[in-house]
Amino acid sequence: MEFFRNSNIDFLSKKWYFIAFSLVFSVAGILSMLFWHGLPLGIDFRGGTLVYVKYSHTPDDNAVRSQMDRAGLHNVRIQRFGTIDSNEILIDLPLQETSEQALDQGKNQIINALQTNVSAGKPDLNNTSGLSLTAYLMQKDPLHLGTDAQQRYSAIAQTIVNYRDKTKGGVLASFDELKGVAEPAVLTSIQQDFFLSDFGVYQVEIVGPQVGAQLRKQAILATLYSLGGMLIYLAFRFEWIYGVAAVITVFHDTLITLGAFSLTNKPISLTVIAAILTLIGYSNNDTIVVFDRIRENLKLMRREKLSDVVNRSINQTLSRTILTAGLTFLTVLALYLFGGEVLHGFSFALVIGILIGTYSSIAIAAPILVAYQDWRSGRNKPPAMLPTAGGRREKVRAKA
Amino acid sequence: MNKNLGVKLVVIIGVLLLFVYGIFGIPSGFSGSALLASLQNRISLGLDLKGGTHLILQVQVNDAVNIDTDNAIQTLKSAMRNAKINYTDLTKPDPANRPDQIVLKGVPPEASSDLRTIVQDRLPEYDLTSGANNAYTVTMKPTNLTDLKNRAVQQAIETIRNRIDQLGVSEPMIEEHGLGQYQILVQLPGIDDPARVKQVMQSTAMLEIRQVMGGPYPSQEAALQDKGGVMPEDSMLMPGKTNPDGTQTWYFVSRIPAVTGKDLRGAEPSRDQNGQPAVGFTLTGEGGRKFFAFTSAHVKDLLGVVLDGKVQSVATINEPIHDQGIISGRFTDQEVKDQAMVLRSGALPAGIKYLEERTVGPSLGTDSIRAGVRAAVVGMSAVLVFMLIYYRAAGINADVALILNLVILLGFLGFTGATLTLPGIAGVILTVGMGVDSNVLIFERIREELRNGKTPPSAVEQGFGHALTTIIDTHVTTIVSAIILFLFGSGPVKGFAVTLSFGLFANLFTAVFVSRVIFDWVLSRKRIGEALSI
Numbered sequence: 001m002e003f004f005r006n007s008n009i010d011f012l013s014k015k016w017y018f019i020a021f022s023l024v025f026s027v028a029g030i031l032s033m034l035f036w037h038g039l040p041l042g043i044d045f046r047g048g049t050l051v052y053v054k055y056s057h058t059p060d061d062n063a064v065r066s067q068m069d070r071a072g073l074h075n076v077r078i079q080r081f082g083t084i085d086s087n088e089i090l091i092d093l094p095l096q097e098t099s100e101q102a103l104d105q106g107k108n109q110i111i112n113a114l115q116t117n118v119s120a121g122k123p124d125l126n127n128t129s130g131l132s133l134t135a136y137l138m139q140k141d142p143l144h145l146g147t148d149a150q151q152r153y154s155a156i157a158q159t160i161v162n163y164r165d166k167t168k169g170g171v172l173a174s175f176d177e178l179k180g181v182a183e184p185a186v187l188t189s190i191q192q193d194f195f196l197s198d199f200g201v202y203q204v205e206i207v208g209p210q211v212g213a214q215l216r217k218q219a220i221l222a223t224l225y226s227l228g229g230m231l232i233y234l235a236f237r238f239e240w241i242y243g244v245a246a247v248i249t250v251f252h253d254t255l256i257t258l259g260a261f262s263l264t265n266k267p268i269s270l271t272v273i274a275a276i277l278t279l280i281g282y283s284n285n286d287t288i289v290v291f292d293r294i295r296e297n298l299k300l301m302r303r304e305k306l307s308d309v310v311n312r313s314i315n316q317t318l319s320r321t322i323l324t325a326g327l328t329f330l331t332v333l334a335l336y337l338f339g340g341e342v343l344h345g346f347s348f349a350l351v352i353g354i355l356i357g358t359y360s361s362i363a364i365a366a367p368i369l370v371a372y373q374d375w376r377s378g379r380n381k382p383p384a385m386l387p388t389a390g391g392r393r394e395k396v397r398a399k400a
Numbered sequence: 401m402n403k404n405l406g407v408k409l410v411v412i413i414g415v416l417l418l419f420v421y422g423i424f425g426i427p428s429g430f431s432g433s434a435l436l437a438s439l440q441n442r443i444s445l446g447l448d449l450k451g452g453t454h455l456i457l458q459v460q461v462n463d464a465v466n467i468d469t470d471n472a473i474q475t476l477k478s479a480m481r482n483a484k485i486n487y488t489d490l491t492k493p494d495p496a497n498r499p500d501q502i503v504l505k506g507v508p509p510e511a512s513s514d515l516r517t518i519v520q521d522r523l524p525e526y527d528l529t530s531g532a533n534n535a536y537t538v539t540m541k542p543t544n545l546t547d548l549k550n551r552a553v554q555q556a557i558e559t560i561r562n563r564i565d566q567l568g569v570s571e572p573m574i575e576e577h578g579l580g581q582y583q584i585l586v587q588l589p590g591i592d593d594p595a596r597v598k599q600v601m602q603s604t605a606m607l608e609i610r611q612v613m614g615g616p617y618p619s620q621e622a623a624l625q626d627k628g629g630v631m632p633e634d635s636m637l638m639p640g641k642t643n644p645d646g647t648q649t650w651y652f653v654s655r656i657p658a659v660t661g662k663d664l665r666g667a668e669p670s671r672d673q674n675g676q677p678a679v680g681f682t683l684t685g686e687g688g689r690k691f692f693a694f695t696s697a698h699v700k701d702l703l704g705v706v707l708d709g710k711v712q713s714v715a716t717i718n719e720p721i722h723d724q725g726i727i728s729g730r731f732t733d734q735e736v737k738d739q740a741m742v743l744r745s746g747a748l749p750a751g752i753k754y755l756e757e758r759t760v761g762p763s764l765g766t767d768s769i770r771a772g773v774r775a776a777v778v779g780m781s782a783v784l785v786f787m788l789i790y791y792r793a794a795g796i797n798a799d800v801a802l803i804l805n806l807v808i809l810l811g812f813l814g815f816t817g818a819t820l821t822l823p824g825i826a827g828v829i830l831t832v833g834m835g836v837d838s839n840v841l842i843f844e845r846i847r848e849e850l851r852n853g854k855t856p857p858s859a860v861e862q863g864f865g866h867a868l869t870t871i872i873d874t875h876v877t878t879i880v881s882a883i884i885l886f887l888f889g890s891g892p893v894k895g896f897a898v899t900l901s902f903g904l905f906a907n908l909f910t911a912v913f914v915s916r917v918i919f920d921w922v923l924s925r926k927r928i929g930e931a932l933s934i
Contacts, residue, residue, distance in 0.1 A: 001790045002847070054763070103754040104595070129593030131567075135734075162762070165451075170763035202761035211456060211756045214578070222888040229880040237873060271823050274885055274893045278830065278900065281881035285837065285874035292870045320844040323790075324837040327783050331833035334779030335826055340771030342448070342764070342822055350830070 004319040011314050011362060012307050012370060018363035022252060025356075029259015037262045042269030042345070043205050045219065047095040047212035049106040052203035053114065055087040056173040059199075064089060064114070071113035073097065073106075082341055086169075088202075095209060103206050115197045125194040126164070126171050127201055133157035142189035156182050160190075164200070171200035219273045226280045227251065234284075238291060245368035246287045249360045253283045253353060260352045266345055275349035282328070283357030286321055287365040293317050294366065306373050310366045318362075325358035405924060408917045415909075416804060419811025442814040446821030448892050449769050451762035452589040455598070456755045457560075459582045463750035464552035465499035465545065466492075472523055472538065473502055479518045485511040500540035502526075507534050552749040553582050560586065560601050562745035567597060577890065583755065585890070592761050596738075602752055603708065603742045607664060607681070608657035609691070609725070612702035612714050615651030616640055623650050640711040641730070651711045653704055658694040663687025665723075667743035669736045672728035677736040679727040681743065688723030696720040707739070772825035779829050780806075783836055791843055793933030797918045798839040801910040805835050808906035809899065818902075821895030831903025837874070838911030842867040847934055856932040860919045864912070871912065875904050 033039050043050050053059075061078055068076045068091070077092040093106045115124060123132070137153035145152060163181045164172050172178065175191045227247050234243035254276055261268050293313035301309055332354055336347035427438040447454050469492060477490060488506025492499065507515055515536065519528040525544040529537050540548070557574050564572045569588050577585035591597060613635050617623035620637055624630075631637075632652055640649040663683050670680030683691055695703070695717050704711045705727045713728045731739065784802065788795035809831060813820055846863030854862060882904070885897035923932070 001792075052764075103757055104598075107757075127593070129591065131591060131596065132593060165761060165763040166766055170761055200761070200763075202764050204757065204759045206757040208755045210458070214581070218888045222884050226881050226884050229884065230877055233876060233880065270889070270893055271896070274823060274889060274896050277881045277885050278878075278896075281878035282834065284877040285834075288873045288877065289841065289870050292873065296866075316848070317844075320840050323844070324834075324840045327786060327836050327840070328830070328833035330782045330786070331779035331829050334782065335775045335829055338771060338775040338778055339826065339829075340768055340775075340822075342768050343771070343775075343826055346823060346826060 002319070004322065007315050007318050009315060009318075010311055012311055012367055015363075015367050018367070022256070022360075022364065025256045026252065026259060029256055029262055032259060032262040037265045039258065039262055040265050040267050041216075042267035042272070043092075043207050044270040045212055045216045045268065047207045047209045049093040049097075049110070050203075050205040051091045051093075051107055051110050051201055052081065053089050053091065053199045054170045054202050055089070055199045056171045057198060058087055059089050061089070064091070067113045068110070071109055073109060073113065076110075095212070103208055107204055107206060111201060114199055117195060117197065119195045122193060122195045124197045125175075125190065126197050126199065128161075128194070130154075130157050130161040133161060136193070137186065137189075140189055140193070142185045143183060156186055165202075170202045171198070172196055173198075215270065219270070222273065222277060223254070223280070226277050230280065230284055234288070234291075238295065241369065241372050242291050245365050245372070246284055246291070248368060249287055249365040250280050250283050250357075252364055253279060253356045253360050256356050257349055257353045261345075261349070264348075266348060269345050271343070271346040272349050275346045275353065279350065279353035279357055282354065283360060286325070286358055286361035289317050289320065290314055290361055290366055294369070307370050310370055314362055314366055321358060321362065325354060329354050405917065405920055408913075409921070412804075412914055412917060416807060419808045419814075422811030422814035423807065425814070443810070444817060444819050445765075445769075446819045446824065446892060446895050447587055447589060447758075447765075448760055448822045449765045449772075449820065450589055451592060451760050451765040452587060453591045453594040453597070454756070454758040454760075455586040455588075455594065456577055456757075457556075457584045457586065457601075458753045458755050459553050459556045459584060460751040460753060461549040461552045461582045462496070462499045464548055465540070466495055467749075468548060469495075469499055469502055469540065472526060472540075475522050476502070476504070476518070476538070479522050480515070483511075483514055483518060485514055485518075500545050502538040504536040504538060505534070507536060509534060549582060553584065555749045556752065557584055559746050559748050560584065563600050563742055564588070564597065566741050566745065567600060569597065584752075590762075592759050594757065594759060598754065598757075600738050600742060602754075603739075603748075606706075606708050606747050607661040607727075607743060608706040609659040609694075610638075610657045610704050610706055611654040611694075611698060612704040612711070613652040613654060615711075615714075616649035617651070618647070618649065620650055623652060627652070638706065638709065638711055642710075651704060651714070653706065653711065657706070658703075659683065659687055659691050661743070661747040663690065664743060667740040669733070669740050670726055672726055676728060677731045677733050679731070679736050679740045679743065681725055681727065683723040683725075685723075692720055692722050768822045769825075772822055776825060776829045776832075780832050783832055787836065787839070791934055793922070794843055794846075794919075797915055797922075798836065798843070800918060801839060801915045802832060802835060804914055805903065805906045805910040806832065808909065809903045812902040812906070813899070818898045819895050820899070821892040823892045824895035824899045827896045827899035827903065831900060831907065834878070835903065835907040835911065838867070838871050838907055839915060841870060842911065842915065843934060846932075850932070850934070855929070856926070857923050859932070860916075860923065864916055868912065871908070875908060879904055 059080075061080070064078050065076075068074075068078070073093060075094050075097060077094075079090045079092065080088070081090040082088040091110055093110065097106055111127060118124075123136075128136075134150075134154040134157040137157055138150060141149065141153075143149070143152070160178065160182055163178065164170065168177065173196075175187070175196060178187050178190075181187075227250060230250065231243040231247045234246050257276060257279065258268070261272070290313055293316055294310055297309045297313050297316075298306075301312075329351070332347060332350040335343060336351050339347050423442060424435060424438045425442050428434045473490060473492070480487060486506070486508060487504055490502065490504050492501060493503050494501065504515075512530070516528060519526055519538060523538070526538050526540055529539070531537060553576060557576065561572070561574050564574065564586075569591055571589055573585070573587040575585055577583040586601070588594065588597060613632050614626060615623065617626060623637055634655045635652045636655050638651050638653045640651055642648055663686065665682045665684045665687070667679055667681045670678050672678040699717050699719065701717055702714055703717050704714045705725070706712065707727065727739075780802075784799045787798045787802075791798060806828070809828060812818070842863050845867050846859050849859035849862045850856070879901055882897045882901040886894055886901070889897055926932075
């Protein structure tokens with residue numbers, strides 16, 4: 001089976017289409033960043049409080065909103081989360097209402113505000129940790145084990161908490177569900193001293209302003225270092241113009257990927273930055289494969305025009321480019337479709353980035369080389385870019 | 401040729417066995433559950449997969465510097481008193497931002513060389529610079545300053561570890577975080593409600609015993625009024641414990657404590673004379689002697705136990721005390737237990753502030769593992785099936801290389817004890833997608849050479865040869881990205897960088913070496929001129 005046998009497409013003649021295509025997407029992204037959604041930063045970078053809540057029934061957004069209003073939290077964003085039947089919501093408290101002195105104050109306010117059917121003085125079993133439940137059992141001692149029952153009670157508490165979290169997905173609808181999970185005496189005692197709210201908090205993220213600023217700086221630095229690293233490596237292995245072309249290409253990919261996040265208003269988290277850094281490496285792979293071929297062909301076809309050599313090289317590597325991009329895309333698509341909510345942003349970045357990265361190594365990187373040479377010969381300078389001319393590079397080829 | 405191939409095959413099988421061992425260790429049995437158990441034993445999961453709490457703390461290192469400069473001021477005062485050097489002012493002008501700086505004013509010019517000697521002898525960690533109008537600045541030397549700050553962070557890590565260990569949290573991770581920002585990362589697996597742990601960690605547990613010179617007063621103004629508007633000599637105002645109704649009381653206490661937390665030997669939950677919960681403490685030999693001297697000199701005076709800058713209890717000294725005491729004052733049993741524990745674990749050298757708090761409940765972790773594994777299986781199967789269809793027999797070659805790649809990657813994780821996070825699982829999946837790139841590069845090149853009329857052995861030879869430089873270039877660029885990710889990232893992102901780089905190294909071995917050996921083996925079994933299935 002073979003897809004691209006002897007393809008002979010004149011890619012360079014289509015450069016205006018490519019430029020138009022890239023411009024449309026980059027400009028749309030930039031406009032969205034400037035005038036529409038801005039750059040939607042995730043909690044890691046903007047700071048704030050996120051509380052993920054799972055209900056035992058379908059949550060009522062308006063009821064939750066009025067609960068928050070009553071607690072004096074007016075700027076919260078409430079969002080349905082997960083699949084339709086997973087009964088999850090996300091409550092997002094902006095940084096301004098996240099106190100730096102007491103970082104978890106907002107979280108506590110939210111949880112208190114959500115609690116319904118509270119009975120005074122009793123804790124909520126759906127939001128009790130294994131540690132607290134053990135402490136309760138130790139104090140209450142429903143099995144009359146005396147003082148040295150730590151191990152036993154901690155095991156019982158763990159079983160109950162595991163049943164709630166792993167079997168019941170984090171929230172118990174009634175005490176009856178616990179029947180058979182622990183000794184009747186324990187359950188009776190728990191039923192007396194606890195109440196059950198209709199939700200469980202399954203994830204909390206609180207990021208203070210200092211960390212947000214620190215991470216923003218680190219993310220920008222990491223991206224710049226990455227680009228710089230590529231530039232240096234490629235300039236060393238090829239010729240500086242190759243490095244510049246590759247970095248412009250990767251910058252183009254990064255810009256369009258970030259633009260996609262802005263256009264779809266998806267938050268950019270730390271893992272998204274990780275995905276973008278990976279894309280910088282990945283997109284470079286594609287570019288290097290084409291560049292390697294150009295370098296090889298320049299040696300074989302010294303008399304031909306650079307544009308012909310470039311075209312030929314792109315066509316020769318086209319099969320490989322499309323295949324590997326297709327295969328990586330398959331794995332990333334699997335990640336996007338089945339990888340779960342937590343990785344959503346990460347896999348979205350990879351899905352967009354791999355499409356753009358593959359396109360750009362054909363449509364942006366190689367044409368830059370030709371454009372550079374045209375510009376140089378237009379200024380009556382000798383064609384500078386003959387990578388086979390240097391002794392160092394000759395040696396590299398000879399080894400291969 | 402054949403013998404050489406045999407050696408290479410042995411190497412490959414050896415590597416395979418080694419890394420299978422890395423994944424499973426020696427399993428207790430070969431049933432599915434036994435294998436799963438040993439797998440879980442070998443590969444440690446990140447907090448995002450097993451649930452738990454992740455905290456980032458800022459150590460307020462300036463606190464530690466302030467303690468040191470406060471001591472330096474005391475030293476300087478007494479040394480100048482002994483040397484009979486006059487001065488008008490000795491203070492820290494900006495303790496919040498420049499805790500390392502002390503300003504000394506109004507020293508007569510003729511005393512300047514004496515002062516210089518004092519600083520050199522008594523405060524070797526400080527520099528003395530003279531300014532205008534007989535003023536001097538005493539500044540901590542920069543190396544000592546960094547040293548002190550770093551020591552404060554290390555000491556804080558130790559203290560926090562002691563406290564967390566006593567709470568019975570299993571496998572906590574406590575380490576310095578970030579690049580020189582005096583931050584600590586605390587990871588508590590299995591704890592999804594960090595309130596109590598945080599409270600215990602944050603308590604500075606600074607114990608002092610001071611003489612109480614007046615109080616309680618309802619307010620600072622009332623206190624001053626009682627003393628006729630003048631602070632008693634060598635005293636300071638200190639708040640008492642907040643009353644149940646929210647009001648605050650104040651006391652005059654001695655400026656210099658009689659005993660501090662350093663003199664403490666142990667602390668235990670105890671009861672006061674009314675049978676209420678209280679913290680009992682014992683002092684070290686040296687601390688006991690100091691305490692005895694102090695109580696002997698102050699019989700019938702009032703004595704206050706101060707915890708974290710608040711007067712907890714006040715009692716009359718009836719007779720000289722040696723080395724024991726209790727702290728009483730409206731505590732619950734739990735508070736007494738925690739308080740005794742933090743006192744035993746030692747004082748934090750500086751205050752801490754929480755910068756970040758993330759909790760992942762176990763239900764989410766389980767869901768994430770399930771989703772990650774499903775995505776991995778689907779993605780990998782798709783790639784394996786495609787390679788078989790597209791490259792036929794050579795597809796088997798690529799599939800073997802890919803599976804071996806995965807085994808080596810997971811084995812690496814088992815051997816190094818690196819942590820597998822959810823993005824790490826994504827890294828594994830991505831490695832499969834990117835790893836296949838090397839195979840495709842080589843195979844496409846071989847096809848091309850075959851099309852140009854080369855014989856299968858020379859096409860294989862040329863295909864591998866030409867693809868090698870490209871493969872190395874592409875791997876280097878990706879590894880550069882991964883290293884930068886590792887340096888900058890934390891937690892989950894670091895896990896991703898680790899699996900990505902391990903995967904790439906493994907890929908170099910499988911795609912270049914293993915795949916080549918398989919080709920050579922296939923070719924050695926073919927008659928000359930027989931076509932290669934690719």
